[in-house]
Amino acid sequence: GPLQPLIIPLKAFPRSIPVQVLQIDTSAVVALPFEVTVESGRRIAAAVQRAAGGDSFERVVVSSVANEYCGYLTTAEEYSRQFYEGGHTLYGPNSLDFVAACAAELAAAVAAAPSEVPAVQRVPQQRSWDLRVHRYLVDSAEPLARPSVLRDPQFRDYTERVDGAWEFAWNDGAPGSLCWHQTLVRIEGSTDGGATWEPARHNGRWVDDQGTEMEVRHLGESAPGHGYVARWYNPAFGDDRLHRFVVLGADGAVRLASAPFS
Structure with missing residues (x-):
């Protein structure tokens, strides 16, 4: 038309x-x-x-x-x-x-076609494509030596559009310096007032950003690096345990731990 x-x-x-x-x-x-x-x-x-x-x-x-x-x-x-x-x-x-x-x-x-002929093909001699290309992968970057806390853990209440969640924000290197295919953030729990900590489990699963109960988002540049926020959407409370967010390195070592919350 x-x-x-x-x-x-x-x-x-x-x-x-x-x-x-x-x-x-x-x-x-x-x-x-x-x-x-x-x-x-x-x-x-x-x-x-x-x-x-x-x-x-x-x-x-x-x-x-x-x-x-x-x-x-x-x-x-x-x-x-x-x-x-x-x-x-x-x-x-x-x-x-x-x-x-x-x-x-x-x-x-x-x-x-005779039975011994496996296929009848009629294809163009040449095909070409003209496609727009956009790069979604971030460029590699040097990691920040020491991440720092931007906001201590706080609970964001439910709204009409967003589920309630515990949030923790921190400053770290550029997105290209983080290992997104590995665990970046996990929740740890303590039953002795914070003297010792263990990775938390809920319904038999580790509570980290590799599952469905936590997300990690890039907030943009925030001197001296970039800001990130982790949200825990399904907090498993009901006892006297303390919890904390833990930021991990590529080797699984703890790089930053939040203040405890319960």
Whole structure:
């Protein structure tokens, strides 16, 4: 339509679309990269049956969203009425006729191929992609020699959008200096008033940022390094134990411990 150039330029439309026909005994699976409506699937199956010959395939199964994704595939009637969740059909109301013809041609070739031929392939000689690339990994950085406390542990009460949690904020090196794939922060508990500490467990699991009860967030630059906050969302209280947040190094050693809280 007239608004199409505002959505996506024509050169951005896929030019090569995978259509696959897999023969399993007397059945054929037609794999397409579209969300195929029920009636479209029926028409594709019928086209495949006609092209391959009545005795080639006893059953034709049309599989949607196979390997790639190219939007909806609808009949011209559905396209005109938009009776398919308001989705998009990239190539207009005649998309089904074209795809059905491609599937039928390939199915006929598969049905006619000798049994010793493992595959019938019709692929472009060359394919190219023009993709935007964004780097999400942080650059490596030197670790801060000694992290420091920004805010002692405090409980943030529940709101309509955020669960309640104990929070602890500290200053550390740039994100690239931390080992995010290892445990950064854990909770420790003490039953003797803080004389000794042990890693805390809840429901049989360690309480740290590798599980589902704690998160660690980067707050941005905060001299002399960067600020971070750890939130413990499911505090397991109910006795006289003390708890504390502990920041760990790459070797698992304690780099910083918060003030105790209960």
